[in-house]
Each structure stands twice: as structure tokens, then as C-alpha cells.
Amino acid sequence: MPSPHDRLSARDLVLGYDDETIVDDLSLAIPDDRFTVIIGPNACGKSTLLKALARVLAPRSGEVVLDGKAINSYAPREVAKVLGLLPQSSSAPEDIRVAELVARGRFPHQGFLRNWSPDDERVVAEALAATRTTDLADHRVDQLSGGQRQRVWVAMVLAQQTPLILLDEPTTFLDIAHQIELLELCRSLNREQGRTVVAVLHDLNQACRYADFVVAMRDGRIVAQGAPADVVTEAVVKEVFGLPCRIVDDPESHTPLVIPRMA
Numbered sequence: 001m002p003s004p005h006d007r008l009s010a011r012d013l014v015l016g017y018d019d020e021t022i023v024d025d026l027s028l029a030i031p032d033d034r035f036t037v038i039i040g041p042n043a044c045g046k047s048t049l050l051k052a053l054a055r056v057l058a059p060r061s062g063e064v065v066l067d068g069k070a071i072n073s074y075a076p077r078e079v080a081k082v083l084g085l086l087p088q089s090s091s092a093p094e095d096i097r098v099a100e101l102v103a104r105g106r107f108p109h110q111g112f113l114r115n116w117s118p119d120d121e122r123v124v125a126e127a128l129a130a131t132r133t134t135d136l137a138d139h140r141v142d143q144l145s146g147g148q149r150q151r152v153w154v155a156m157v158l159a160q161q162t163p164l165i166l167l168d169e170p171t172t173f174l175d176i177a178h179q180i181e182l183l184e185l186c187r188s189l190n191r192e193q194g195r196t197v198v199a200v201l202h203d204l205n206q207a208c209r210y211a212d213f214v215v216a217m218r219d220g221r222i223v224a225q226g227a228p229a230d231v232v233t234e235a236v237v238k239e240v241f242g243l244p245c246r247i248v249d250d251p252e253s254h255t256p257l258v259i260p261r262m263a
Contacts, residue, residue: 007032007196008053008083008164012062015048015220022048023220025062030164035190036198037207039232040217041241046200047088049217050168053198054085080108084162088169088200090153092141098152099137102127105159127158130185146173154182158189165189167199171206179203183210208232208255216240232256 006029015023023045030036030053038046051057052064055071064071071079084105092101105127106120128134131151141149150173157165167186171179187210189195201207207214208228216224216231218240224231233256237245243260250257 006030006065007067009065010049010053010062011065013049013052013064014060014062015045015052015057016060017048021060021220023052026220026222027062028215028222028225030196030198031213032196033190033194034196034212035187035210036196036213036215037211038198038200038215038217039202039204039207039240040223044217045220046217047168048220050085050166050198050200051087054083054166055079056085056087077108080160080162082162083164083166084157084160086153086157086165086167086170088172092149094142096141097137098133098139098141098144098155099124099128101141101152102133102137102155102159105156105161108160123161124159127155130158131155132181147175147178150174151178151182154185162195164196165198167197169200169202171201171203179206186210204232204237204258205250205256208257209250209253228255232258 008030010026010028013023013026014021026049040046048057052059055064058072066074066082103124106123128137131154133151133155136144136148136152141152144152154170170182174182183206186197186199190197211228214225214228214231215222216236223240224236232247234245234247237243237258245261246259247256248259
């Protein structure tokens with residue numbers, strides 16, 4: 001059950017769209033200062049849960065709590081100063097340049113009396129550098145490849161400089177080298193900057209290698225949660241994904257390595 005000390009938690013959530021219920025009576029505490037990964041098959045409610053945690057989707061019942069208060073009691077700008085979200089799909093205004101898009105991550109920090117500052121400029125430059133998109137700064141977003149666009153969207157989230165970062169399938173469109181680069185960045189944001197990171201991932205082995213805490217979902221409910229070695233077991237993988245497998249020790253990271261069994 002969520003603890004009153006967790007910055008972000010869900011209590012008795014019921015979530016859905018139109019007449020369909022996707023998540024039913026779900027409670028979850030996001031561990032502070034950790035890298036959490038949510039795993040599960042397609043359409044199990046992972047992205048729906050992340051939208052609710054980010055206040056993009058209003059619960060039918062239950063509540064999301066941020067810093068001890070219902071998240072819907074905050075003004076949108078207040079939430080945006082604390083929590084950054086990379087959704088599963090994003091669309092940029094036509095003809096916008098990369099640097100301009102990333103700069104939009106600074107909007108929550110702007111105010112009626114606060115104009116663009118050298119500090120804002122520095123943060124945007126750091127976000128571009130962290131995602132290796134500095135050389136794309138003057139390019140139009142709509143002319144980039146899918147992988148380049150994904151890294152630019154991540155840069156915009158980084159420019160918000162929020163203590164909580166939620167990423168919905170951030171490795172989509174990225175080749176394997178950039179996937180690893182992005183996950184290394186997430187781990188660095190967590191371990192070196194103390195940010196709480198939550199990501200939805202499909203790759204179980206990447207989840208095990210990089211996460212401190214794993215949440216396994218199926219059919220809108222949490223099947224297991226905890227350390228990767230406690231969650232990614234042969235029994236849980238079979239229950240959640242219907243996949244017979246062997247779990248062995250990853251020789252590089254010494255984390256669980258999922259090997260599907262031959263038919």
C-alpha cells in the first residue's frame with residue numbers, strides 16, 4: 001500500500017475510456033529516488049496508469065497523490081514544475097525547430113514577471129547535450145527521423161528539470177545503441193541527480209539491467225512488484241506474458257536474463 005512518505009502514489013484507482021475499464025482498484029507507491037520500470041503485455045494498462053500518475057487521465061474513482069495532496073488539487077503549472085511526462089506519442093507544431101521545442105520545457109518556470117534567462121539557455125543546452133541532439137538544434141522537428149525526434153522529446157522533458165520523470169516507452173523508434181544510451185541517461189539522472197524516474201518498457205532484460213524497482217502488470221492489475229530478481233522470475237513471466245522461459249544470470253550486469261524456451 002502507498003505510504004504517506006511517498007511523493008507519488010496511486011490509491012484504489014479505477015481507470016478507463018468510454019465504457020471500457022482498463023485498470024481496476026489499483027494501488028501503487030512509486031519509490032522515491034529510484035528508477036522504476038513498469039512491464040507487461042500490450043493493452044494491460046501500463047500507459048493508462050502512467051497517464052493517471054501524470055494527471056493526463058482523470059480516474060473514475062480513487063486518486064493519485066502528489067506530495068501528500070490529490071494531484072488534481074494542484075494547478076497545472078505546479079504539477080509541471082514537479083513532474084515531467086514523455087507520452088507514448090507526441091506531435092510538434094509545424095515548422096518548429098528543435099531548440100524551440102526543447103525550450104518549451106522551460107515554460108512551467110516562466111511567469112508574468114520572469115523572462116527567458118541565461119539559466120534557461122544553459123538548461124536547454126544541457127538537455128540537448130545529454131540526448132546528443134545539439135547538432136540538430138536548428139533542424140525542423142518534422143524533418144527528423146523517428147529516433148531523432150524521440151531523443152528531442154526526451155530533451156524537452158529534461159529541460160523541465162523536474163524531480164519526477166515519467167517516460168512512456170521512451171526507447172520506441174531508437175536503435176539498440178540509442179536505447180542503451182537513453183537508459184544509461186535515465187540511470188544517471190536517478191543516481192547522480194537524485195531524480196525519481198518511472199518508465200514503461202517492453203524489453204524485460206533492459207528492465208532488469210537498469211531498474212531498481214519493477215512493477216509487472218496484466219489485465220489492469222499488478223501481478224508483482226519489487227526488485228528485478230524478485231519480480232522477473234520464470235513463474236511471473238509465464239503468468240504475465242504467457243511465455244515459458246529460463247532465467248539465468250546476466251554475465252555483464254548479474255541481473256536476471258530472460259531466455260525464451262524453444263517451442
